[in-house]
Amino acid sequence: MPHLTEITATIGQAYRNKTSFVAVHFDPAGKGEIVFLPAGATLRVIGPSLCLPEGIEVVFGKRCYNIFEVDLVARCRLISETIRSRAVAA
Numbered sequence: 001m002p003h004l005t006e007i008t009a010t011i012g013q014a015y016r017n018k019t020s021f022v023a024v025h026f027d028p029a030g031k032g033e034i035v036f037l038p039a040g041a042t043l044r045v046i047g048p049s050l051c052l053p054e055g056i057e058v059v060f061g062k063r064c065y066n067i068f069e070v071d072l073v074a075r076c077r078l079i080s081e082t083i084r085s086r087a088v089a090a
Contacts, residue, residue, distance in 0.1 A: 009045045009056055009069060015076035017041050023058075023065035026051055037065065043076065 009015075020039045024032045032051070037043070041060050049055030052066040059065075 009072055011045055011047055013078060014042055014044045014080040015058075015072060016079045017043060017076045019075050021067070021071050021075050023060075023067045024052060025063055025065050035065070037067075042079065043067075043072070045072075 017037060017039060020036045023035055023037045025035055026032050030051075037060055043058040043060050043065075046057050046059055046064065049057050049066040052068065054068055054070070055066050056069050056072060057064055057066055058072070
């Protein structure tokens with residue numbers, strides 16, 4: 001059974017990474033491919049990772065990647081909040 005952890009990043013938030021860092025893309029068969037997300041990439045949080053303990057799943061381009069939440073917090077900056085949180089603030 002996958003290990004799920006509580007994430008602090010909000011689903012739907014967008015981040016821009018300040019430096020390149022490692023991510024894992026899993027194909028439909030579950031085979032993982034290690035890639036480096038480029039500096040300046042825009043990442044949107046889509047939820048907790050089902051494959052990476054203490055990880056989250058993000059979208060970059062048209063692909064989903066699994067990253068450690070600590071990398072998101074340390075290497076990225078928030079560029080937009082979720083639509084729901086903006087609507088509540090208005």
